[in-house]
Amino acid sequence: xxxxxxxxxxxxxxxxxxxxxxxxxxxxxxxxxxxxxxxxxxxxxxxxxxxxxxxxxxxxxxxxxxxxxxxxxxxxxxxxxxxxxxxxxxxxxxxxxxxxxxxxxxxxxxxxxxxxxxxxxxxxxxxxxxxxxxxxxxxxxxxxxxxxxxxxxxxxxxxxxxxxxxxxxxxxxxxxxxxxxxxxxxxxxxxxxxxxxxxxxxxxxxxxxxxxx
Amino acid sequence: xxxxxxxxxxxxxxxxxxxxxxxxxxxxxxxxxxxxxxxxxxxxxxxxxxxxxxxxxxxxxxxxxxxxxxxxxxxxxxxxxxxxxxxxxxxxxxxxxxxxxxxxxxxxxxxxxxxxxxxxxxxxxxxxxxxxxxxxxxxxxxxxxxxxxxxxxxxxxxxxxxxxxxxx
Numbered sequence: 001x002x003x004x005x006x007x008x009x010x011x012x013x014x015x016x017x018x019x020x021x022x023x024x025x026x027x028x029x030x031x032x033x034x035x036x037x038x039x040x041x042x043x044x045x046x047x048x049x050x051x052x053x054x055x056x057x058x059x060x061x062x063x064x065x066x067x068x069x070x071x072x073x074x075x076x077x078x079x080x081x082x083x084x085x086x087x088x089x090x091x092x093x094x095x096x097x098x099x100x101x102x103x104x105x106x107x108x109x110x111x112x113x114x115x116x117x118x119x120x121x122x123x124x125x126x127x128x129x130x131x132x133x134x135x136x137x138x139x140x141x142x143x144x145x146x147x148x149x150x151x152x153x154x155x156x157x158x159x160x161x162x163x164x165x166x167x168x169x170x171x172x173x174x175x176x177x178x179x180x181x182x183x184x185x186x187x188x189x190x191x192x193x194x195x196x197x198x199x200x201x202x203x204x205x206x207x208x209x210x211x212x213x
Numbered sequence: 214x215x216x217x218x219x220x221x222x223x224x225x226x227x228x229x230x231x232x233x234x235x236x237x238x239x240x241x242x243x244x245x246x247x248x249x250x251x252x253x254x255x256x257x258x259x260x261x262x263x264x265x266x267x268x269x270x271x272x273x274x275x276x277x278x279x280x281x282x283x284x285x286x287x288x289x290x291x292x293x294x295x296x297x298x299x300x301x302x303x304x305x306x307x308x309x310x311x312x313x314x315x316x317x318x319x320x321x322x323x324x325x326x327x328x329x330x331x332x333x334x335x336x337x338x339x340x341x342x343x344x345x346x347x348x349x350x351x352x353x354x355x356x357x358x359x360x361x362x363x364x365x366x367x368x369x370x371x372x373x374x375x376x377x378x379x380x381x
Contacts, residue, residue, distance in 0.1 A: 003369075006323065006376070010235065010342035013320040018306040019230045019251070023223045026302035030259040101257050101281040102265075102274055104355030105336055108281045201288050208333035209356065 045093070052086045055079075067151035070144025074137045081133030088129035092122050106209060113202045120195045123187040131180050138176050142169050222262055226255065229275045232343060236276075239327055239339055240283035248305055249297040254282045269352065276343070276353045280336055319380055326375035334368045341365055 056079055063075040095118055097111045147163040148155070164172075237250035257278050265274060327335055340350040347361045354361070 006372075007342050007344055009316060009319050009323050011231075011344075012316065013235065013238070013324070017234060019234060020304045020306065021223065021226060021230075022302040022304075023219060026255075026300065027219050027222070027259075029300040029302050030256055033256060034260060100261075101278050101285075102261050103281070104277060104353060105280050105284070106355030108277075109284075112285070198288060205284075205332045208331050209354075 048089060049086060052082045052089075055082050067148065067153060068144045068146050071141045072144070074139075074141030074144055076137075077140065078134070078137035081137055084129050084133045088122070088125075092118060106206070109202050109206055113199060113206075116195050116199055116202075120191050120199075123191050123195070126187045127184060131184055135176065135180050139173055142172050145169070218263065222259060225258070225262075225271060225275070229272070232272075233275065233279050235343070236279045236283055236339055239324060239335070240287050242287065242328075245287060248299065248303075250283050250286055251305075252297060252300060252303060253286055254279045255303065257282050270349075272345075273349055273353055276340060276345070276349075280339075280353065284332070284336070319376070322376050322379035325379065326372055329375060330368065330371065334364070334371075337361060337364055338368050338372060341368075 059075050059079050059082070063072050063079070066072050066075065096115050099115075100111065101108060103111065142164075145162060145164050148158050233254050234247060234251055237247040237254060241247040241250055258275065261278065265271075269277075327338060330338060336354060337350060340353060345353075347358045347365070350356075351358045351361045356364075
């Protein structure tokens with residue numbers, strides 16, 4: 001078999017398919033898809049930062065209202081925790097390389113790997129930029145809750161919830177720890193099940209190009 | 214201006230649709246359909262169309278997008294069960310194939326043999342079968358021309374051995 005014959009077989013292999021475009025409709029479809037995807041990304045980013053920014057004045061107001069010194073300290077620490085969260089997420093987005101599918105195959109693989117490694121780093125460090133800065137203030141705040149009447153506060157709602165028994169405080173803390181451990185575990189699972197195999201695949205192709213194996 | 218952009222895009226699609234489809238067909242493995250990959254490539258071509266400055270040829274640009282999209286989709290699809298919503302504006306119609314049974318068998322054998330190569334060799338051989346010069350293959354993949362030539366010598370032998378075993 002000649003090389004030319006092979007090329008003809010290759011080129012003729014899609015003759016069984018006729019591809020037709022309705023151009024005006026296609027451009028609408030493509031623009032809709034761009035708007036939908038970009039809108040979803042923008043909305044996700046905005047929601048995350050907006051929620052964090054919104055929580056800062058809300059927590060500030062709570063810190064101002066609360067009479068319990070330990071709880072006040074916990075809430076102020078939570079505000080610092082939100083700053084750490086915003087700083088980390090924004091930094092992560094800035095570090096990510098833009099997806100450029102018009103780059104050469106190898107460059108695109110390298111950029112893709114860099115971005116996945118950044119995701120791995122973000123997930124791997126979730127304990128430091130999200131979980132610890134959230135759980136410690138939460139525990140301090142809960143433990144600090146006392147009897148409002150000692151501070152001369154009498155409110156029907158507050159009096160129903162407080163003072164909280166030590167057992168109930170620990171139940172709250174344990175529940176929060178379980179939730180936070182689940183978040184930690186979910187992040188580790190994504191690394192193991194999604195990112196690591198993808199990085200291995202990319203490195204395999206890169207190694208094939210570099211060493212032929 | 215917008216109409217002109219649309220017309221240029223249409224011309225590029227019309228001129229390149231078969232080469233895009235061939236690459237998509239080669240990369241598509243169930244549950245990934247060539248039609249889904251084709252749509253993804255068309256989407257990425259449109260997305261980067263306005264930024265295309267003509268620094269490389271249209272063909273190089275299209276091949277880069279097609280290879281990158283197909284490779285990415287295949288790697289990601291193995292882990293996520295993403296389903297593409299198909300556009301009604303792209304229609305695929307089966308037509309009477311001018312290929313005879315023998316050619317059909319050879320075509321299937323060729324696709325099987327390409328699949329048996331490793332991923333880096335697949336990307337090179339697909340471009341080689343598209344009849345691109347080594348220089349253009351090197352530009353699309355990001356290698357040197359010399360490297361492609363050396364690689365192709367080995368891949369060609371591997372491909373011929375495989376296809377001869379399959380069709381004999």
